[in-house]
Amino acid sequence: MENMLNKVRPETLLLQSEHQGGLVSPLELSSTFYREIDGSYPRGYSYTRRGSPLRHELEQKVAALEGGAGAFAFSSGMAAISSLFQALKAGDEVLIPNDCYYATRAYLTTVMSRWKVTCKQVDMTDLEALAGATSSRTRMVWVETPSNPLLKVSDLGGIAALCRNKRLISVCDNTVAGPLMQKPLEYGFDWVVHSLTKSLNGHSDVLGGIAIYAGSSPLVEEVRDIQVLGGAVLAPFDCWLTLRGLKTLVYRVEAQSKAALQIAKFLEGHSEVEKVHYPGLKSHPQYDIASKQMRNFGSLLSVQVKKGEAAAMKVVGATKVWARATSLGSVESLIEHRASMEDAKTLTPRNLIRLSVGLEAVEDLLSDLKAALDDI
Ligand SMILES: *Cc1c(COP(=O)(O)O)cnc(C)c1O
Numbered sequence: 001m002e003n004m005l006n007k008v009r010p011e012t013l014l015l016q017s018e019h020q021g022g023l024v025s026p027l028e029l030s031s032t033f034y035r036e037i038d039g040s041y042p043r044g045y046s047y048t049r050r051g052s053p054l055r056h057e058l059e060q061k062v063a064a065l066e067g068g069a070g071a072f073a074f075s076s077g078m079a080a081i082s083s084l085f086q087a088l089k090a091g092d093e094v095l096i097p098n099d100c101y102y103a104t105r106a107y108l109t110t111v112m113s114r115w116k117v118t119c120k121q122v123d124m125t126d127l128e129a130l131a132g133a134t135s136s137r138t139r140m141v142w143v144e145t146p147s148n149p150l151l152k153v154s155d156l157g158g159i160a161a162l163c164r165n166k167r168l169i170s171v172c173d174n175t176v177a178g179p180l181m182q183k184p185l186e187y188g189f190d191w192v193v194h195s196l197t198k199s200l201n202g203h204s205d206v207l208g209g210i211a212i213y214a215g216s217s218p219l220v221e222e223v224r225d226i227q228v229l230g231g232a233v234l235a236p237f238d239c240w241l242t243l244r245g246l247k248t249l250v251y252r253v254e255a256q257s258k259a260a261l262q263i264a265k266f267l268e269g270h271s272e273v274e275k276v277h278y279p280g281l282k283s284h285p286q287y288d289i290a291s292k293q294m295r296n297f298g299s300l301l302s303v304q305v306k307k308g309e310a311a312a313m314k315v316v317g318a319t320k321v322w323a324r325a326t327s328l329g330s331v332e333s334l335i336e337h338r339a340s341m342e343d344a345k346t347l348t349p350r351n352l353i354r355l356s357v358g359l360e361a362v363e364d365l366l367s368d369l370k371a372a373l374d375d376i
Pocket residue numbers: 076077078079081101103144148173175176194195196197198207208209328
């Protein structure tokens with residue numbers, strides 16, 4: 001399969017499997033593998049923490065989708081994210097967005113601070129502010145674009161160039177956009193991370209994460225050690241489910257983005273709505289950058305309602321087609337009052353509802369939302 005990887009388009013690649021007779025890669029759950037009499041491992045696998053056939057296939061495919069040289073799959077998005085922080089040294093500082101995914105910020109401020117790795121929040125949409133925030137201790141710049149849940153867009157090319165100049169390690173959490181929509185490594189980023197839990201698997205039945213590196217990226221050996229020695233690896237069945245989910249990624253992303261744009265436009269015109277956050281709207285402050293660096297605008301949007309938190313809660317409580325649950329990028333449309341899901345330090349506005357658009361008929365999603373908003 002390796003030879004195929006760079007020759008075909010993503011939608012084709014995701015449908016190729018290791019040619020062992022079946023069209024679907026076998027679900028090998030074994031935690032250990034036979035050795036030959038001379039001690040060697042016939043297929044290169046010894047023990048599943050070190051490596052397994054399905055994990056290898058998944059890592060190769062996602063690395064190819066992102067244009068990376070390789071990848072490490074973990075048991076959650078946070079395990080992939082924290083592997084990069086654990087690869088740093090005491091005294092290092094990470095610059096993170098001021099609307100960073102709450103668990104990423106919380107991991108740095110609670111766990112990593114005990115290891116003397118610190119973080120500072122900056123507005124990643126402002127290159128001058130980012131340049132001004134760097135110091136001799138800064139080692140890594142962490143970007144999320146579009147961000148979650150405010151959908152702010154940062155300039156991938158500008159940030160990658162700044163990091164190269166200042167010799168900083170650049171990482172993009174590409175979970176919200178996904179590899180078909182936006183490829184940070186093409187702009188010179190060192191690392192990309194994903195929560196596989198979201199659009200890559202897409203079916204709300206796997207918790208997983210992956211970190212992808214470019215050919216010349218720093219920290220590759222460190223992250224490899226953290227994966228195989230730390231052991232927070234993705235289990236074979238979860239790899240198998242994710243490979244299955246990936247087969248339809250191309251079409252899910254297209255349909256969900258199209259429906260999300262339609263829903264964002266509807267919301268923008270509703271009298272109870274104060275503000276809609278979606279990079280595909282012309283009113284989005286970074287619409288020009290989003291149009292340049294994204295091929296689609298994605299399935300995630302958020303909306304602030306005029307009458308405040310109680311009204312936001314009421315809308316979320318009134319929808320019937322939208323599932324009242326957290327997460328994003330799945331085939332089911334999800335709605336949530338975001339601030340109450342995050343921790344106490346969140347800056348997410350209290351009147352904000354986050355929506356992840358799935359694959360239901362868009363007419364049903366629209367009429368459900370309209371009924372809930374009209375009833376505030
Ligand atoms: C969900 C999410 C994560 C965390 O992933 P888990 O699989 O839940 O650990 C990280 N970053 C972003 C942007 C996410 O949406």
